[in-house]
Amino acid sequence: MSGSHGVTFPNESADYRAARHKLLDAEARLREQTEEVACLRRELPLGGVVKSDYVFEEGGRNLADNQTTKLVRLSELFQDEKDSLIIYSFMYGPAMNAPCPMCTSLLDGLNGNALHIRQRVNFAVVAESPLKRIRPFARERGWGNLRLLSSASNTYTADYHGQTPDGAQMPMLNVFTRRGGQIHHFYGTELLYAPFPEGMDARHVDSVWPLWNMLDFTPEGRGTVWYPELRYG
Structure with missing residues (x-):
């Protein structure tokens, strides 16, 4: 997979490109695993009839x-x-x-x-x-x-x-x-109720949460001590 797309950016080093290809392989595996999980979800049998017409x-x-x-x-x-x-x-x-x-x-x-x-x-x-x-x-x-x-x-x-x-x-x-x-x-x-590793939270709805996905693209990442507030400034 590495290097198959031929994309590079101005003035990048060979070390950067090698590390980026390694990350690209991981991203491709994650893409496949994400679809695998979605497929397993779609194939679930019906759950129970709702307890009440609330x-x-x-x-x-x-x-x-x-x-x-x-x-x-x-x-x-x-x-x-x-x-x-x-x-x-x-x-x-x-x-x-x-x-x-x-x-x-x-x-x-x-x-x-x-x-x-x-x-x-x-x-x-x-x-x-x-x-x-x-x-x-x-x-x-x-x-x-x-x-x-x-x-x-x-x-x-x-x-x-x-x-x-x-x-x-x-x-x-x-x-x-x-x-x-x-x-x-x-x-x-x-996943909300399942145990999770130290330094991580449940992440049960992160796939639909723009905030954390955007921060995960950055060098700083999402961090472990900052959380959104209702109001700023």
């Missing part, structure tokens, strides 16, 4: 609308022609003084991609806090493209591991699929 609270499409509130069932989150539903559990529980900065960073990026995502699948964000806490923060962040739901009146967050038994919020991403008139769980980012 009822969520949802506000109006305009985040400035503080009056509109409606109830929406899990089954109603599926559009007629789309049989997959992705739900991200946003760490903003009723006992938290502020939303999770890490989740906020991730959702800042997903807000920009939500219109594209919804061309293929259904997508929603669920938080345990009531709407009156979720929506003002979403308005501040400009999350006009995200479908934001409150699970304050149901057990979805606990049932699908967006919350620990002691009530701690967890940033779980779950995928559901509709088959033969039933809704099944299909995939959850269980």
Whole structure:
């Protein structure tokens, strides 16, 4: 594989090119492994039928609308022609003084991609806090493209591991699929709960998180002591 593309950059040394070819080989292996993992994921058998057709609270499409509130069932989150539903559990529980900065960073990026995502699948964000806490923060962040739901009146967050038994919020991403008139769980980012090496965190949703992927391209890398904040300056 090394050197097969013939690309070089101005004034680079032979040592640089040799090291870059070694990295290129590793990147190519990672590309293949990433597709292998995606294939294994796609081939999963159906998970269990959902525990309940959960009822969520949802506000109006305009985040400035503080009056509109409606109830929406899990089954109603599926559009007629789309049989997959992705739900991200946003760490903003009723006992938290502020939303999770890490989740906020991730959702800042997903807000920009939500219109594209919804061309293929259904997508929603669920938080345990009531709407009156979720929506003002979403308005501040400009999350006009995200479908934001409150699970304050149901057990979805606990049932699908967006919350620990002691009530701690967890940033779980779950995928559901509709088959033969039933809704099944299909995939959850269980890597969140798996042990990880010292100096590393779960990285269960890093593949959809622009921040860390961009930093990983740099000499400084992502580091181990810096984390995103809700506000800067």
